[in-house]
Amino acid sequence: MRPYHHGDLRRAVLAAAVATINEAGPAGVSLRDLARRAGVSHAAPAHHFGDKAGVLSALAAEGFDLLADELTAALQRTRDFLEVGVAYVRFAVEHRAHFEVMFRPDLYHPDDRAVLAARERASEALAGGIGSLPEQQAGPDARLAGIAAWSLVHGFATLWLNGALPPELGDNPETVARAVAAILFAAP
Amino acid sequence: MRPYHHGDLRRAVLAAAVATINEAGPAGVSLRDLARRAGVSHAAPAHHFGDKAGVLSALAAEGFDLLADELTAALQRTRDFLEVGVAYVRFAVEHRAHFEVMFRPDLYHPDDRAVLAARERASEALAGGIGSLPEQQAGPDARLAGIAAWSLVHGFATLWLNGALPPELGDNPETVARAVAAILFAAP
DNA sequence: GTCCGAAACTTGTCAATGGCTAGATTCTGG
DNA sequence: CCAGAATCTAGCCATTGACAAGTTTCGGAC
Numbered sequence: 001m002r003p004y005h006h007g008d009l010r011r012a013v014l015a016a017a018v019a020t021i022n023e024a025g026p027a028g029v030s031l032r033d034l035a036r037r038a039g040v041s042h043a044a045p046a047h048h049f050g051d052k053a054g055v056l057s058a059l060a061a062e063g064f065d066l067l068a069d070e071l072t073a074a075l076q077r078t079r080d081f082l083e084v085g086v087a088y089v090r091f092a093v094e095h096r097a098h099f100e101v102m103f104r105p106d107l108y109h110p111d112d113r114a115v116l117a118a119r120e121r122a123s124e125a126l127a128g129g130i131g132s133l134p135e136q137q138a139g140p141d142a143r144l145a146g147i148a149a150w151s152l153v154h155g156f157a158t159l160w161l162n163g164a165l166p167p168e169l170g171d172n173p174e175t176v177a178r179a180v181a182a183i184l185f186a187a188p
Numbered sequence: 189m190r191p192y193h194h195g196d197l198r199r200a201v202l203a204a205a206v207a208t209i210n211e212a213g214p215a216g217v218s219l220r221d222l223a224r225r226a227g228v229s230h231a232a233p234a235h236h237f238g239d240k241a242g243v244l245s246a247l248a249a250e251g252f253d254l255l256a257d258e259l260t261a262a263l264q265r266t267r268d269f270l271e272v273g274v275a276y277v278r279f280a281v282e283h284r285a286h287f288e289v290m291f292r293p294d295l296y297h298p299d300d301r302a303v304l305a306a307r308e309r310a311s312e313a314l315a316g317g318i319g320s321l322p323e324q325q326a327g328p329d330a331r332l333a334g335i336a337a338w339s340l341v342h343g344f345a346t347l348w349l350n351g352a353l354p355p356e357l358g359d360n361p362e363t364v365a366r367a368v369a370a371i372l373f374a375a376p
Numbered sequence: 377g378t379c380c381g382a383a384a385c386t387t388g389t390c391a392a393t394g395g396c397t398a399g400a401t402t403c404t405g406g
Numbered sequence: 407c408c409a410g411a412a413t414c415t416a417g418c419c420a421t422t423g424a425c426a427a428g429t430t431t432c433g434g435a436c
Contacts, residue, residue: 009413025294027215032393041415043395048413052394105350106213147344147353147364148371152336155343162293165335176335183336184372197384219423229386231424236384240423 010048010058012038017059021097026107031055056101056108057115063098064118067091071125082178082185084129085153089177092157099157126150152184153177198236198246200226205247209285214295219243244289244296245303251286252306255279259313270366270373272317273341277365280345287345314338340372341365 016037020029031052032042049055067088074087092099101107108115130146159165160173169176194200204225208217219240220230237243255276262275280287289295296303318334347353348361357364 025292027294030393031395042393043416044414046395103346103350103352104213106215110351141367144364144367145371147357148340148368151343151347151368152340152372153343154347155339155341155345156335157343158291158346159339159342162291163298164291169335176332179329179332180336180339183333184340194384218421220421228384230422231387232385234424 009038009040009044013045013048013055014059014062017055018097021100026056026100026104029056053108054112057112059098060102060108061112061114061118063095063102064115064122066095066098067102068118068121068125071122071129075125075129081129081149082181084126085149085181086174086178088126088150088153089157089160090174092161093173096161100161103154103158148184149181152181156180194226194228194232197226197228197232201233201236201243202247202250205243206285209288214244214285214288214292217244241296242300245300247286248290248296249300249302249306251283251290252303252310254283254286255290256306256309256313259310259317263313263317269317269337270369272314273337273369274362274366276314276338276341277345277348278362280349281361284349288349291342291346336372337369340369344368 013034016034017029019037020033029052031045034055035042035045038045045055049058070087070091071084074084075081077083127146130142130149156177157173160176201222204222205217207225208221217240219233222243223230223233226233233243237246258275258279259272262272263269265271315334318330318337344365345361348364
């Protein structure tokens with residue numbers, strides 16, 4: 001028999017949200033469906049997250065933390081900012097559900113403390129990558145170069161995820177992302 | 189007294205949807221609220237659009253058509269692909285509501301005929317911009333360069349719209365976009 | 377002009393959802 | 407062992423999307 005206490009409902013609800021988003025997008029998330037998937041009553045999730053936006057806030061925070069981890073790891077592993085960009089795209093594809101929520105602030109509480117902290121971590125990881133660029137590659141305005149790099153990989157990831165890119169590119173986003181990002185980094 | 193027939197309910201509903209999305213994002217759109225704003229009964233919009241996704245399909249199609257128009261106009265006006273990219277960003281900012289729906293296929297019917305046709309028009313306008321690049325600027329693989337340019341402006345527009353970019357950049361997206369895009373186009 | 381089918385719109389209904397309140401069960405620390 | 411807190415359930419209400427059936431208006435055929 002199912003015990004009265006779930007054990008780790010918080011994690012179970014987040015996992016259910018990831019599964020639902022992968023199947024039907026963020027719009028398909030229903031608090032009651034998450035509860036059903038976790039095997040609890042329809043109001044149980046609200047106890048842990050407050051409301052529906054609270055669930056997605058937790059997901060966004062988790063996503064920014066994961067992204068910060070992966071960017072930092074990529075930089076330390078390769079010392080190559082190009083690979084940090086590739087890691088950004090890989091994160092978006094491998095953690096599609098998180099990524100789709102993270103950059104849709106109207107779905108969650110944008111000033112949630114955990115979200116703000118995790119987003120700050122991810123920003124620093126990205127800025128650290130920029131700082132590691134050799135002077136000549138960074139160009140006269142390293143800040144703008146960083147915005148350009150971020151825009152490029154973020155845009156590529158977004159377009160890839162919603163199927164806007166031509167299918168002739170193949171099915172390996174990392175390879176294509178590396179080739180595309182290389183064009184920007186070849187700038188004098 | 190309000191006449192039984194609205195006159196141009198289709199347009200009124202789309203306008204109401206734009207207003208709502210500008211105020212509360214695409215998640216805040218409710219078919220019944222659109223009906224209230226247009227001053228008709230709650231089921232009237234469905235008669236023109238089928239269902240909620242039908243409304244957003246029409247909005248997406250309208251958006252892709254507008255985008256195609258503006259990209260084409262920018263290319264013919266300036267003959268400069270950089271300015272086509274700037275026009276892309278300007279479109280996203282000026283028609284935020286359309287843009288936020290266009291690249292969220294889970295919100296509408298992705299294989300709606302009007303959507304497919306309009307998207308095709310926009311793709312051709314963008315490809316026309318790429319083709320206008322001088323050989324040396326396009327590099328060895330013009331197709332990849334096009335993907336890079338599209339990714340860059342799309343990513344910049346997306347990040348700008350959801351407030352992810354640092355506020356020190358100022359409040360003029362076109363100026364910043366031009367500077368950022370120039371970095372890519374300076375590639376050999 | 378009028379008549380008739382089609383288009384536009386209304387009203388009523390149903391299941392599902394988000395959020396709230398009150399209450400039941402289990403855990404935890406002293 | 408006990409009391410308070412944390413966790414979860416059950417019930418309720420307003421709102422929503424979708425559908426069905428009926429009403430009003432339009433527009434063309436004659």
